[in-house]
Amino acid sequence: MINSLLISLQTNIPTPVPKDLPLPLPLPEWLLIIILVISFLAHLVFVNLMLGGTLLTLWSQIKGLKDKKYDLLAKEIASTITVNKSIAVVLGVAPLLSINVLYTVYFYSANALTGLVWIAVIPLVTIAFLLTYLHKYTWKVFENNKAVHISILGLATVILLFIPFIFLTNINLMMFPEKWAVVKGFFNAMMLPNVFPRYFHFLFASLAVTGLFLFWYMSRKNYEFENLLPGFTRYDIQRKGYSLALIASICQMLIGPIVLLTLPSKGMGWNLILIIFTGVAMAIPAMWMMWKGLQASRENIGKNFYKVVILMSITVVFMGSGRQIYRANALEPHQKLVKLRTEEFEQTRKIAIENSKNQISDENNTDMSLAEKGKKVFNQYCAACHKPKDRLVGPPVTEMVAIYKDDVEAMKKWIKNPGKKRADMTQMPGFPQIPDDQLNELTEYILTINN
Incomplete structure (x- = not known):
């Protein structure tokens, strides 16, 4: 909001x-x-x-x-x-x-x-x-x-x-x-x-x-x-x-x-x-x-x-x-x-600190599943604009699942270099900096969210 x-x-x-x-x-x-x-x-x-x-x-x-x-x-x-x-x-x-x-x-x-x-x-x-x-x-x-x-x-x-x-x-x-x-x-x-x-x-x-x-x-x-x-x-x-x-x-x-x-x-x-x-x-x-x-x-x-x-x-x-x-x-x-x-900045700062702690924890936990790792990536890059089932700045994650559940590669391309589909929504920034392994983890997590 x-x-x-x-x-x-x-x-x-x-x-x-x-x-x-x-x-x-x-x-x-x-x-x-x-x-x-x-x-x-x-x-x-x-x-x-x-x-x-x-x-x-x-x-x-x-x-x-x-x-x-x-x-x-x-x-x-x-x-x-x-x-x-x-x-x-x-x-x-x-x-x-x-x-x-x-x-x-x-x-x-x-x-x-x-x-x-x-x-x-x-x-x-x-x-x-x-x-x-x-x-x-x-x-x-x-x-x-x-x-x-x-x-x-x-x-x-x-x-x-x-x-x-x-x-x-x-x-x-x-x-x-x-x-x-x-x-x-x-x-x-x-x-x-x-x-x-x-x-x-x-x-x-x-x-x-x-x-x-x-x-x-x-x-x-x-x-x-x-x-x-x-x-x-x-x-x-x-x-x-x-x-x-x-x-x-x-x-x-x-x-x-x-x-x-x-x-x-x-x-x-x-x-x-x-x-x-x-x-x-x-x-x-x-x-x-x-x-x-x-x-x-x-x-x-x-x-x-x-x-x-x-x-x-x-x-x-x-x-x-x-x-x-x-x-x-x-x-x-x-x-x-x-x-x-200011409130947004404070929220982003808290998320960044939490993500940093989680990243250290992830590095120490090699048994974590792809989806679990993907959730950490999601919180780092996506949570400020997307919620699992509700619209925030961008559409809910469930809509992404409906669109890309049969085409994971298309989802990855969109995340790295998105276009603009809806006039009533803000243009999504691209995330070309996400490494391929984290991108795999992210898409795996997104597809685990139910409609």
Whole structure:
């Protein structure tokens, strides 16, 4: 039954179906999923802050060429990038390990298909991080050569913008095994429908999170605002932070439907729709509070700030859970096939071990009859596809007996070089490697099976 199901599925669809590693998970699956979702979201927040901070620093420093106060703002934002980067790296270990354990076959298959670009993540991340440190600690060195200083950050920004493309492409590709046979490298995988919408959704998320972060960071009472940012008031920065977070959140809302529409329907389900719309329901009042804060007086702009953060955090949790639900829905059918393939492999392995033991026993038992020896040969070469009286992948042995009982030589020729007689059955492979003495034993055994 397992063989028949697998072969028919693989005949009708081009999806690769590998066998899994028959190893137990180190923790219960539900616990690993919780760890994956929570650790990934924590990691993602600091990735957002790192990328959003880099973009805002670059924008502020360019604007600072004409207005000195923006250069000071760029310096203050830049001081947060390397800290957020370090936290992002540390928090990235847990989700990477979790996804490797939960989706080993899928994650590593996607990595292999994107090849050198995936491997390039390590040097690219290293170069980008070193550039951010160089930019941070050479502010005075390049004070009179801003073009060079800005170019350092510009290069780091380009690299940091490209790295998420690599991760998003791989995570997207791992969910669609049906694409593995047609994808030709990273840039081909990058053109799959859902990659770019998810990428721009991620960029706007980075700006929204960074906007809220700067609102909080520069509103702290112990932050020496007047000394560090002359030319600005706290209210100015608070408005800029809220405005950025609100505009970026609106852009996310607009891109969200495109993200959903470009996702293949195989992963959709009512559980996913419910999670997504619940997340949206949490974000809308948060956006309304930001809008009201922008209309409020200086004293009241931050009145609902922590409510906004809480609601947005809940939204992030729901959206992160939605990603996991879609991934689970999309991969479930393929995982069932892999499970069948694994079970088939285990069964074949057990038969091979048993046959090996039997072969040793046969060699020590010269008194065994031809039919008894033939049964061992049958188990070695034929039992995976044929049963004595029931159809499996091929017809039952009793049908062979009915056809070849009066022509043993024809049976031997068929076993060595079979043709295709039935359109509804899989083409039988030939067995020219079976020695003549074992072939005699095999046919003798087959003919002993009664109709």
